[in-house]
Amino acid sequence: MSCCSIEISFLCLLALQSAIGFRQNAVFDDRPWDEDYSLWKQGTDVFIRSYGLAFDWEYTMTEDDCTLALHHLWNPRIKGPKIPVLFVHALIADGDTWFVSKPSNSLAMVMAKNGYDVWALNYRATSYSPIEKHQYVNTTIDDNALKDLPASIDYVLQRTGYPSLNLVSMSKGGFVSLALLSTRPEYNAKVRLHYTMVPVTAVTQPRGWIKYFLEFHRFMVGKLGDIYMSLFDSNTLYFDFLHFWEFPLFLQRLADTLPGLEQRIVNWLWDARFRRGHINMDREIISKAVKRGFPTKWFGREMIQFSQNTFSGLYRRYSPSWLADPRSVYRSTLPDSRPFDLSRIKAPHIMLQANTEIFSTPADNERIRNELCHTFISGPRASKYAFEVSVPNFQHVDPLVGRQNAEIYVNAIYMTFRDHDISLNKTFAKILPRIEAEWKYLVPQPCVPIR
Ligand SMILES: *[C@@H]1O[C@H](CO)[C@@H](O)[C@H](O)[C@H]1NC(C)=O
Ligand SMILES: *[C@@H]1O[C@H](CO)[C@@H](O)[C@H](O)[C@H]1NC(C)=O
Numbered sequence: 001m002s003c004c005s006i007e008i009s010f011l012c013l014l015a016l017q018s019a020i021g022f023r024q025n026a027v028f029d030d031r032p033w034d035e036d037y038s039l040w041k042q043g044t045d046v047f048i049r050s051y052g053l054a055f056d057w058e059y060t061m062t063e064d065d066c067t068l069a070l071h072h073l074w075n076p077r078i079k080g081p082k083i084p085v086l087f088v089h090a091l092i093a094d095g096d097t098w099f100v101s102k103p104s105n106s107l108a109m110v111m112a113k114n115g116y117d118v119w120a121l122n123y124r125a126t127s128y129s130p131i132e133k134h135q136y137v138n139t140t141i142d143d144n145a146l147k148d149l150p151a152s153i154d155y156v157l158q159r160t161g162y163p164s165l166n167l168v169s170m171s172k173g174g175f176v177s178l179a180l181l182s183t184r185p186e187y188n189a190k191v192r193l194h195y196t197m198v199p200v201t202a203v204t205q206p207r208g209w210i211k212y213f214l215e216f217h218r219f220m221v222g223k224l225g226d227i228y229m230s231l232f233d234s235n236t237l238y239f240d241f242l243h244f245w246e247f248p249l250f251l252q253r254l255a256d257t258l259p260g261l262e263q264r265i266v267n268w269l270w271d272a273r274f275r276r277g278h279i280n281m282d283r284e285i286i287s288k289a290v291k292r293g294f295p296t297k298w299f300g301r302e303m304i305q306f307s308q309n310t311f312s313g314l315y316r317r318y319s320p321s322w323l324a325d326p327r328s329v330y331r332s333t334l335p336d337s338r339p340f341d342l343s344r345i346k347a348p349h350i351m352l353q354a355n356t357e358i359f360s361t362p363a364d365n366e367r368i369r370n371e372l373c374h375t376f377i378s379g380p381r382a383s384k385y386a387f388e389v390s391v392p393n394f395q396h397v398d399p400l401v402g403r404q405n406a407e408i409y410v411n412a413i414y415m416t417f418r419d420h421d422i423s424l425n426k427t428f429a430k431i432l433p434r435i436e437a438e439w440k441y442l443v444p445q446p447c448v449p450i451r
Contacts (some may be wrong), residue, residue: 008201044096048073051103053112060155062124062147070152071095073112080225080431082117083192083421085166086158088149088173091200091401094127097118097170097400100280105405107168110414115431119159121152123176141172145179151385153190166417167347170399172360174199178372181347192348193377193420197399199351199439200359201370208268210358218398342371343450350385350416352409353445356395365445373447377420385416387442411437 048055054076060068074082087108089097098108098120112118122129124143158163169177174196180187182195218262349372353365360368369386376384391397391408418432 005059044071044099047099048109051109052077053109057128058119058155058159059150062143064147066124066131066148067129068148068152069095069122069126070155071098071107071122071128073118073119075113075115078115078431080115081427082115082160082431083166083428084117084119084160084162085111085168085417086152086156087118087120088167088169088177089120089123089126090171090173094129095122096127100400101402101405105402105412107405107410109155110406110410110435111417112157114414114418114433115168116417119152119156119165119190121148123148136201141176142179144172145176146183149176149180150187153187157190164190164192166192166421168197169194169199170197171200171396178342178345179340180344181345185344187347188346192424193348193350193417194401195350195352195417197352197409198357198359198396200355208358247302282320285295342368344377345372345373348377348420349373350377350379350413351387352399352413352442353388354394354396354398355388355390356393358396363438364449369447370450373449376447379416379444384444384447386447387443390441390443407438408441411435412439412442 006317028282045057052075053073055071055073058070058072060070062068071087087098089095099106103113108118124131126218153165153167157163167177168175177196178196178199181191200234211315220337351369351372353369357365372386373384376386379385385407389408391398391404394402394408398404399409399414415437418428418434421432422429
């Protein structure tokens with residue numbers, strides 16, 4: 001009897017201890033992922049709240065009546081004003097993309113935890129911002145850049161009462177953000193600091209499978225034009241294909257039977273040329289993301305838009321060389337197809353480039369650095385804040401799915417935003433805590449202003 005009650009009190013003590021522990025460390029304990037992904041299946045909101053953050057879904061409307069969802073998260077334990085930061089996602093993704101990694105590796109979660117008001121936009125025709133078919137047919141990347149992004153920025157500013165926000169973008173998100181800032185100069189004043197990771201902006205030579213993938217679209221659109229486009233309006237070809245083959249499951253089995261080979265295949269997919277020794281990309285996170293329904297359903301047409309942009313050789317809206325009038329095929333309502341003029345961008349920038357890039361060559365990277373050189377803020381020892389990650393085989397998707405992103409870039413970028421925001425308004429020194437940040441992985445890259 002007494003033995004039993006001793007046991008019970010011991011258990012009570014344990015329970016109490018873990019309850020207290022949970023309360024103290026609820027946010028960002030490096031707790032293991034649920035193997036059956038139950039938290040993810042219950043939704044991003046459940047997942048984010050389980051780490052002690054507040055979350056809600058918000059919605060805004062574009063000028064052409066598309067409803068856009070926004071992820072909204074913040075730390076309810078931090079009192080006082082919170083500076084808004086808006087995350088702009090990549091191709092074949094949605095706002096969930098910022099939460100696929102473990103929380104300490106997620107810039108969005110780390111910024112929310114430390115006192116920022118975090119928002120993630122969802123372009124039209126993605127999982128949380130579905131559109132009617134008749135709208136989808138006419139959707140272009142320009143709609144993302146010149147309608148979805150400004151609608152989301154304006155909504156966040158209006159909701160938070162701030163005149164400007166911080167912007168974080170990745171891959172196509174970089175393209176979209178730079179397109180807006182160079183096309184509608186008034187938006188530069190609404191951006192405190194734009195941090196863009198692996199922006200796809202000046203691609204001349206896509207590499208690896210992506211090259212053939214995009215080449216295929218280019219060829220088919222050239223041959224079939226509208227007919228090819230309409231193929232993507234009526235079905236979910238890629239989505240079904242990926243899920244039919246259960247690609248993550250395939251990788252998992254391969255990893256179980258031939259450990260090492262699977263990592264090489266993942267490396268090869270992202271153009272690390274079948275090399276061993278990649279220490280960052282986390283296949284498990286990729287599997288989780290795909291299992292949940294990544295990539296999003298609606299991306300055939302987006303893929304075609306993208307292939308057009310990546311082959312343009314310049315940071316252009318369209319690729320006029322192989323289509324007489326691309327605007328007729330893409331049904332753009334824009335009056336012209338001149339290249340984006342990045343010299344018009346005024347908002348301050350920091351940029352991170354990968355050293356193993358499937359989307360751009362070192363020359364592409366250099367060109368975009370030069371085009372944005374006048375916008376980069378200065379960092380330690382007066383070097384400009386355009387970085388390359390020094391980790392071997394740091395790939396295009398690593399900023400999302402890397403195992404060591406907290407050390408590699410997340411904490412350092414949080415500190416950069418913090419310092420910049422404090423330089424704008426000292427009040428935030430009391431609100432935004434300092435955190436330990438490692439700088440050795442971020443190697444500053446030179447740039448030469450174009451004019
Ligand atoms: C697409 O846009 C064009 C031009 O604005 C319009 O004529 C056409 O009806 C639209 N297509 C659909 C399916 O709404
Ligand atoms: C600094 O931020 C605080 C809090 O948002 C605000 O009340 C104050 O007016 C700001 N100061 C300046 C100079 O903008």
